[in-house]
Amino acid sequence: MPENQPEAARLRTLPSRLLSMAATHADRTVGDALAARGARKWHYAVLATLAEFGPASQAELSERTHVYRSDLVAVINELTGQGLVERSADPGDRRRNVITMTDEGGRRLRELDGVLAEAEDVVLAGLSPTDREELTRLLTALVRHHRHG
Amino acid sequence: MPENQPEAARLRTLPSRLLSMAATHADRTVGDALAARGARKWHYAVLATLAEFGPASQAELSERTHVYRSDLVAVINELTGQGLVERSADPGDRRRNVITMTDEGGRRLRELDGVLAEAEDVVLAGLSPTDREELTRLLTALVRHHRHG
DNA sequence: CTAATTTCAGTGGTACTGACATAA
């Protein structure tokens, strides 16, 4: 028995659901594109963060990328295995490792920049340039608020 | 060595990343709120769909909720276990089950409506009413576009 | 025969928790 009240179509406009569906599609698009080059989004996040802020400890990388400390270990292992970053002991604090991007890591990052740009374009294909900016603005406001709400 | 080029801050405005972070937070907020009542978002999706379209086969529910047919089995098992829906054989097509919402399922749905409303409000707390509508519009356009090329 | 439906078994990336040893 369908109801004829306003909440009959509960699901269709539920923001959390729309967010989830859009993010799933975006993650899959980006993930597939990166996987075709043997990378994952965390790899890109770490490389991009190293390019922006320079060498850092794993704890710092975790804060900046929002990849959990515990999960970052495997990511750094994979990146070192590919020669994209180097892990060395911090002489000033022997609890820490210093992660440094190699030259090959820099080249890899610029390669992945291209992959990402294409993927983002696929993700946003349904929106005008104005709407893309508007969406970015709204999402930025959302995550900003969540981080110090 | 931080770069001073425009792509230095690659991550901060990457739409797929913003989408992912916002969706993760939203999923967690909604998921926690539902979990406090012993429910998950798929349970809500199934109940809401049954309320809107009436009794349906699992294949129909899968299409409407976008829960995979294989995953839907467990969801229906859980809902029947709680007496919220009933699973019976379709007399007209013996491959199918007919899933029907019980009266208790209807009460449960209205209970969860309240839970969802609160959770959505938390999720969108950083946005004005106008921005909330705008976000909903943009996300709707995105998922709409994804669903038909 | 092919096609649809339900079900089960399993995979993989992600988000997250807890604990431990080491060192500040």
Added chain:
DNA sequence: CTTATGTCAGTAACACTGAAATTA
């Protein structure tokens, strides 16, 4: 003693694939 760091083990919900059995 407390705190921070890196590491490991493990959980849970989710998205998705493949295949088997049944029936149309």
